[in-house]
Amino acid sequence: MFLVAQMSFAQKATITWYTDINEATAVAKKESKPMMLFFTGSDWCGWCVRLQNEVFKTPEFEAWAKENVILVELDFPRSKPQTEAIKTQNRNLQQQFGVRGYPTCWFVRPEKMSDGKSNLVQIGPKGYEAGGPVNWINGANTMLKAN
16 A cells, blocks of 8 residues: 555656746756746635646646646745745746736747847747646647747
């Protein structure tokens, strides 16, 4: 029984959600993958929780994400503690991408500028979509392949 629980945990821990945009950008560049920025209100937004439960916490999404994107959670909680650096980073990205509602996902590609800094090139936004993980993934793939 212990072995089964251990395997189950290992299977669920196959994807990483970054919270530091600089760390995520470095990984995305290294792996030549786009990033998925997930703007959420994790402890108060019902649609955010629904998107996570219906899509992001499924084996289908986890397998897709591991192969196709670098995941970044940009959280705007009401009760969960965050460092000032993370709060500032998330607010700046929220303004940069014009996020007005949650959940919102932005697909972006990190691009190195001539001055050595990184720019996040917008691919497109995506929010909650009914139909489960396959429907959501198909929409994301369509957007990613078009860019």
